[in-house]
Amino acid sequence: MSAMFLRTFLFLFLLHREVADSCGGNDAFTFNGFRCRKIVPDGIASITSNGLLVVTNNTFESKGHAFYPTPLRFRDSPNGTVFSFSTTFVFAFISELADLGGDGMAFLVSPTKDFSGAIGNQYLGLFNSSNLGNPTNHVLAIELDTIPNPEFHDIDDNHVGININDMKSDELHTAGYYLNDTGSFENLSLSSGQTMQVWVDYDSHAMRLDVTLASIPMAKPHRPLLSAVVNLSSVLLETMYVGFSSSTGPWLTSHYVLGWSFKMNGVAQALDPSLMPSLPRAKSNHKLKVLRIGLPLASAGFAVIIAGIIVSIVRWRIKYAEVLEDWELEYGPHRFSCRDLFIATKGFNDKELVGIGGFGKVYKGVLQTSKSEIAVKRVSHESRQGMREFIAEIVSIGRLRHRNLVQLLGYCRRKGELLLVYDYMPNGSLDKFLYDQEKPTLDWATRFRIIKGVASGLLYLHEDWEQVVIHRDIKASNVLLDHELNGRLGDFGLARLYDHGTDPHTTHIVGTMGYLAPEFVRTGKATTITDVFAFGIFLLEVACGKRPVDSIASGEKLILLDWVVENWWQESILATRDPRLGEEYVVEEMELVLKLGLLCSHPLPAGRPSMRQVVEYLEGEAALPELSPTYLSFSVPAMLHNEGFDDYIMSYPSSVATSSAISEGR
Structure with missing residues (x-):
């Protein structure tokens, strides 16, 4: 009787489940x-x-x-x-x-x-x-x-x-x-x-x-x-x-x-x-539990083996010793284990090296727990001064979330190094596609999409996040490309944060030659509008396929901004486009990008648009102001003198090339 009841119950249960399911x-x-x-x-x-x-x-x-x-x-x-x-x-x-x-x-x-x-x-x-x-x-x-x-x-x-x-x-x-x-x-x-x-x-x-x-x-x-x-x-x-x-x-x-x-x-x-079905369970690190719990409980008969293992563990911990202070505990998940990063990068093997810059080497890695691809940047930090404030800013920047920004996932401190952990971008940096002849030429549609993406990311940094973020190093080499060749602005090593409605502090002059706004070189005060200047140079760089300061056949230096201005004056601005594009581009979009690049890199801060206006121009939501000699007078010394600029600044950008405070890139 009980067996029949059980079968009947099971039949009704399965029937109910099937009816509920279909x-x-x-x-x-x-x-x-x-x-x-x-x-x-x-x-x-x-x-x-x-x-x-x-x-x-x-x-x-x-x-x-x-x-x-x-x-x-x-x-x-x-x-x-x-x-x-x-x-x-x-x-x-x-x-x-x-x-x-x-x-x-x-x-x-x-x-x-x-x-x-x-x-x-x-x-x-x-x-x-x-x-x-x-x-x-x-x-x-x-x-x-x-x-x-x-x-x-x-x-x-x-x-x-x-x-x-x-x-x-x-x-x-x-x-x-x-x-x-x-x-x-x-x-x-x-x-x-x-x-x-x-x-x-x-x-x-x-x-x-x-x-x-x-x-x-x-x-x-x-x-x-x-x-x-x-x-x-x-x-x-x-x-x-x-x-x-x-x-x-x-x-x-x-x-x-x-x-x-x-x-x-x-x-x-x-x-x-x-x-309803249950969700998958979170993965547990069984091996770690064995090391932490299983080994201390091993029998006395394996004492020698245990001693050897303990010695290995001690050596391992010494090898991967981290700098960890009490105040860092509050940063929780933003702090990575140096051991995990060492394993992820195969011991910082040269075969995993994906980039070298003025501030350190960058390695590709794969986290063992999640199988996520990461990029690990090794930065020297011999000085302890201001480290707490610097780490706090790193963690704050790690909370930025925008599809056109490379996500800074966290950090780790080990001996004399600071390890910064980013999302890995499989297609590398944009500059490689612009200047490396072995890379395929990016078509105009892709370039225009990258430009709009970076503009959207900058708007988020300047106006749409809880604080104002000044990037301070916008350039093609800091724009990374994801699986679908979408542009993501990365490398926030020089970024600075301040609250909306307050003025940024004066800082050391940092950045890359050719992208620095004249007033920044003079005052040392980085603002959102100095970021706009760098973005203007970036626009010209992407459209023209030339570096801001480039060598030419005669051995002289070509200043990209001056060259585009000269062609604009001669009404031949389209002649400055990247010759590798051929005729495969949209004329209206090319003119928009080139003229917007000039507008953003205006020598006077008041002459530049905000990033919100830039996005509106690029998205066709607002018409770009007509450039005129009286408005965009790059070559009129009186305008600069009226703003208090001296002859040193008037010679920008060629005169700043020798400044030891300016980075040659990373």
Whole structure:
């Protein structure tokens, strides 16, 4: 009798599980897990053996999609009334590094399942630069975004947005929920690894779209996180697909969906967390536990072996002795183990060397625990003066998060060295593509995309982060290229931070010859506008394919800025373009970049635009001011004298070439 009861119970349990997992029809479905695999994955998306939908896994610079296989009817005819709909899903984002996720995930309604032409990263695998904002996209997306992108007017690195045909959200809010009893707002971190639930409800009569977020196992909050009046009649076609899209950038992040329910003209069926698959467990370092716990408990019979092992461990620790003071304990995950970095770089083997500069050598490495690729820079720090403040700034810069910045992951101090740990950029620095004849020529579309990306990153540093960050060393060799040849501004070794609304302090003159603003050489005060000057030279460098100070056939030095100005005066500015481009470039974009380079490198600070204006010019949101001899008088000495510049500064940039305080590059 008991055996029959057990079989009956097991049959009913499996039947309930199967029904909960595959209940679907023409206008509704419910998946408490995806064991039935009635979801179509695309890209790197997959379904695990226990029914977990992995939209993107721990893969750099990738995108994934997953769709319900058949289109749903969103209106009764091509011109009929749009139906109401309701959906809810449970998700989790798990990153290898705490609080560093990327780039996010979106629920979407789309006329197609083919997103092969879409870009990952900040586009979340939905659009590309050519179709962004196009009403023919017919895409509604609810984004869960973990990277701030100023070009899309993101508010932070942890928000939910309603997007229509675009990555600029019509409505957006920091992730969280409102308490039912007090109405106060509670934050939720999308990148925390915590399981959360989203509800999306559209009332076609009121044209109201509500998005609600809560952690599991909370009930749906009464007040939605987002509530917007949205007329979807021009967006939704008669039949549409529903699904998920996600992308990863430089940080290893897995985007999971554990359950999903959808209902047309009704309320989506509630999900049952008890039936959903479990998330993967965090990896544990078993070998380390053996060394720390197992060895001291070994029997006396192995005393000699233990003694030998202890001696080896002592020697190992001496070899990898770190400089660690009490005040550094507060920096937690930003501090790396020197042992881990030594192993990652194969003992700082010359075969792993990827760059040498004035401030140290850079090695490629692979962290053993996460298999993440990193770049480790060895910097001398013989002087202890100001080290605490310097480390504090390093950790602060490590909190910067923008897709066009190389992420500074942390640091380690060992004897007379400071080790800085960055994301590894597989395509190296931009200058190699501009000047190394063995490298392929970058086409104009790629160069223009890199320029806009670096501009966006600088805008974030100057205006959109919690503090003002002055980079102080913007140049092509400090722009690194990721897997997709996107430009990322790196090397923050000279960067300085200060609060918004305050003045920066005077510093030593540091930087690279040819990129230094005249007033910086004179006063030693680096500002956002001196960064703009360097960015202007960078624009000319990328467009012309020449260094700021370059040798020519006669053996003399060519000053790039002077040369472009001379051609501008002669109305032949396009003649300065990189000859390797041939005729394969967009004339309007080339003229824009060259003239903007001149505008940014104006000798007077007041003549230069802000980075926000620069981004607006590059994105076509504002017209570039017409350059005129009275406004852009590079060769009128009176202008410089009126500002108090002496003859030494007037001879810029050739006279600063001999200054011992200026770096020749890194």
